[in-house]
Structures are given as structure tokens and as C-alpha cells.
Amino acid sequence: MNFDENIDRKNTRSLKWDGMKSGFGREDLLPMWVADMDFRPPKEVIDALRERVDHGIFGYTIITDSLNRAICDWTSTRHGWNIKQEWLLYSPGVIPSVHTAIQAFTDPGDKILVQSPVYTPFFQMIERNSREVANSPLVLKNGRYEVDFDDFEKKLESGVKIFLLSSPHNPAGRVWEKEELTKMAELCRKYNVLIASDEIHADLVPAPHKHVPIASLDESFADITLTFMAPTKTFNLAGVQASFMVVPNKKLRTKMAAVQASDGFSMLNTFGAIAMEAAYRHGGTWLDEALKYIRSNIDYVKAEIGSHLPDLEVIDPEGTYLIWIDCRKLGLSDAELKKRILEKGELALNFGHAYGPGGEGFVRMNVACPKETVIEGVKRLRTALGE
Ligand SMILES: Cc1ncc(COP(=O)(O)O)c(C=O)c1O
Numbered sequence: 001m002n003f004d005e006n007i008d009r010k011n012t013r014s015l016k017w018d019g020m021k022s023g024f025g026r027e028d029l030l031p032m033w034v035a036d037m038d039f040r041p042p043k044e045v046i047d048a049l050r051e052r053v054d055h056g057i058f059g060y061t062i063i064t065d066s067l068n069r070a071i072c073d074w075t076s077t078r079h080g081w082n083i084k085q086e087w088l089l090y091s092p093g094v095i096p097s098v099h100t101a102i103q104a105f106t107d108p109g110d111k112i113l114v115q116s117p118v119y120t121p122f123f124q125m126i127e128r129n130s131r132e133v134a135n136s137p138l139v140l141k142n143g144r145y146e147v148d149f150d151d152f153e154k155k156l157e158s159g160v161k162i163f164l165l166s167s168p169h170n171p172a173g174r175v176w177e178k179e180e181l182t183k184m185a186e187l188c189r190k191y192n193v194l195i196a197s198d199e200i201h202a203d204l205v206p207a208p209h210k211h212v213p214i215a216s217l218d219e220s221f222a223d224i225t226l227t228f229m230a231p232t233k234t235f236n237l238a239g240v241q242a243s244f245m246v247v248p249n250k251k252l253r254t255k256m257a258a259v260q261a262s263d264g265f266s267m268l269n270t271f272g273a274i275a276m277e278a279a280y281r282h283g284g285t286w287l288d289e290a291l292k293y294i295r296s297n298i299d300y301v302k303a304e305i306g307s308h309l310p311d312l313e314v315i316d317p318e319g320t321y322l323i324w325i326d327c328r329k330l331g332l333s334d335a336e337l338k339k340r341i342l343e344k345g346e347l348a349l350n351f352g353h354a355y356g357p358g359g360e361g362f363v364r365m366n367v368a369c370p371k372e373t374v375i376e377g378v379k380r381l382r383t384a385l386g387e
Contacts (some may be wrong), residue, residue: 242272
């Protein structure tokens with residue numbers, strides 16, 4: 001796979017490349033925002049999709065045993081988590097799955113706990129369902145985000161129904177360690193709080209870090225956890241919309257399936273099912289290469305910012321392909337920071353204030369793209385924020 005290849009994505013209905021007008025009011029920016037990659041997925045995935053297209057009939061599609069098995073094999077080999085096929089549920093995406101969980105296990109007005117700064121839709125999903133956000137902000141210590149466990153417990157104690165975990169954490173880039181996950185899960189168990197664990201970035205973790213599914217740590221944690229995973233971030237398949245959930249507890253699983261059914265969901269789309277199976281069966285080598293390439297992009301951004309933009313601090317991501325950059329030392333308001341990056345830098349990034357308390361003064365840069373784009377992106381960042 002040639003990750004250096006610059007593939008023109010303009011006019012492909014790409015949110016990242018063709019959606020800047022609605023996002024930023026102009027189209028002529030270098031897009032390093034939306035979390036998808038500018039890489040083609042593994043060849044085997046494209047071949048499988050092509051073969052299906054060539055067949056030419058796209059009727060109703062069933063979930064096959066071989067798809068279930070591909071998922072179980074993947075979670076076992078990549079994450080050391082042996083799951084049972086019967087624990088699986090499917091969904092078009094992690095966002096729809098979290099909505100289902102909110103509707104299944106909370107009532108309007110109930111509190112759902114998040115850890116800001118966090119992926120913007122976490123707030124939106126809670127608010128759109130008329131539930132209340134409880135927030136236990138992460139604490140930035142020596143360039144690394146940590147959980148404030150006293151605060152975390154206080155928030156749980158205040159009557160939270162669901163803890164919505166981002167693991168690995170977007171945008172903080174943390175790959176939670178066993179001890180941290182164990183402490184979070186033990187506290188959730190103590191206060192009868194369900195864990196909705198969004199693990200969409202699970203596969204995007206290069207050594208020496210290791211993703212640990214929170215439900216894999218203990219049976220009693222698995223019993224209170226809904227885990228959401230997908231091949232879409234991992235293999236750049238967000239547009240095919242396919243994800244799965246792992247729900248070991250039968251009561252929780254039955255309830256989730258019932259709410260999905262009441263929303264009219266019954267099956268994955270044909271292309272999602274095919275891409276998912278091909279990716280999990282054949283994508284391992286591609287992923288290992290992609291992770292190396294992304295890591296070298298991260299190292300480049302770190303080095304360049306270190307040399308040329310000393311007032312910025314890169315929060316070194318342990319996982320994900322998203323770099324969270326602390327620009328607070330510049331002393332700019334969020335509006336000024338945004339104006340400089342968009343207008344002077346002509347660069348589309350995600351702006352930190354959208355990630356809730358603690359996100360102000362930060363930006364998020366997506367480096368799942370050819371090195372050439374990263375070099376140009378850093379150049380534009382220097383134009384925007386240098387001197
Ligand atoms: C933490 C997190 N959850 C969920 C999603 C989106 O999930 P999906 O496209 O499966 O709905 C993203 C995409 O950026 C994400 O970063």
C-alpha cells in the first residue's frame with residue numbers, strides 16, 4: 001500500500017473535502033478536520049466490494065455466521081478479547097448505537113456522564129434525547145490527560161445512569177490503561193451505572209500502547225457494559241456505515257435489540273456487511289502499515305511544532321490519528337484562533353471549544369493523510385500562528 005499517494009477526493013461527496021463550505025463558509029482550505037483517512041482501504045476490501053457490485057443485484061441482506069466469526073477472530077487476535085457470537089448486535093454506526101443505548105436505559109432528564117474535552121456528538125446525543133450531561137473533566141498533567149477519580153466518583157454518586165466512555169479517547173489521544181479502566185468500571189459497578197464504551201478507535205493504537213476493552217477485564221464489568229466497535233475508522237470505511245456492538249448481558253442485549261427494532265432497524269446494508277468482513281479477515285497487515293505511517297506523521301508534526309511554534313504544545317496521542325494541540329499560550333480567544341487558522345492559514349481543523357469544557361484554546365489535526373498533506377498543513381499552521 002502506498003500511503004504517500006495523493007488521491008483527489010474532491011467531488012466525491014466527501015464531507016471532509018466537499019463539506020467545508022457548510023462547515024467553514026469556504027471551500028479553498030486544506031482539510032485536516034473530519035476523522036476519516038485520505039487513504040484507500042485494504043485492496044481485499046475494495047476487491048470484495050467490486051465483486052459484489054459486479055454481481056449486480058442488491059436485495060435484502062442477511063448477517064452471516066462468517067461475518068460473526070470474522071469479528072470474533074478480530075477482537076480475539078487484536079485485543080485478546082474472546083467474545084461469543086451471540087453477544088453481537090449490528091448497527092449502521094456507533095452514533096446510532098449510543099442513541100439506542102440512551103433510549104433503552106435512560107429517561108428524559110436522566111444524567112449521562114462524559115469526560116470532557118470529548119468528541120462533540122457525545123454532548124449532542126445526550127441533549128437531543130433530552131437527557132442531562134454530567135461531566136467529569138479530564139485533567140491535563142505533564143502533557144497527558146488523566147481521570148480525576150474523586151470528581152468521577154462524585155459525579156457517579158449524583159445519580160448518573162450511563163457513563164459514556166471514549167476509549168481510546170478522542171480528542172485526548174489517551175489509550176486507557178488497565179488500572180484506570182478497572183477503577184472506572186469498579187466505580188460504575190458500585191453506583192449501578194451502565195458503561196457505554198465507544199471503542200471505535202480501538203484498532204488505531206500502535207505499540208507500545210495497547211487497547212484494552214473495558215468489558216474484557218472482568219465478568220462483572222462485562223455484565224454492565226455495552227461496547228461499540230466498527231471497522232469504519234480503522235479501515236477508512238465511514239461512508240459504508242457499518243458497526244457492531246458487544247453486549248454479553250442477555251437482558252441488556254434483548255433491550256437494545258428491542259429498541260433497535262422499534263426504530264425500524266433490521267439489517268446492515270449490503271456493502272457495509274461485505275466491507276466489514278473483508279476488512280477484519282484480510283486487513284491486519286494494511287492496518288499495521290497504516291499505523292506506522294500515521295505515527296511518522298505525528299512525529300513530524302511534533303518536531304516541526306517543537307522547532308517553529310514553541311508556544312504550541314502537542315498532546316502526543318497514544319492512539320487515534322488525531323493530534324490535539326494546545327494553543328493557549330498564544331493568548332488568543334477561540335474566535336481569533338479560528339479566524340487566524342481559517343483565514344491566514346487556509347487550513348480546516350477542528351476547534352477545541354466544540355469538545356466541551358477544557359477544549360478552549362485547543363485545535364485537533366487529523367494526520368491520516370499523505371505526508372505531503374501533513375507538510376503543507378504544518379506550513380499553513382506556521383503561517384497562521386507563527387510570529
Ligand atoms: C469517538 C467517536 N465515536 C463515534 C464516531 C462516529 O461513529 P459512526 O460513524 O460509527 O457513527 C467517531 C467519529 O469520528 C468518533 O471519533
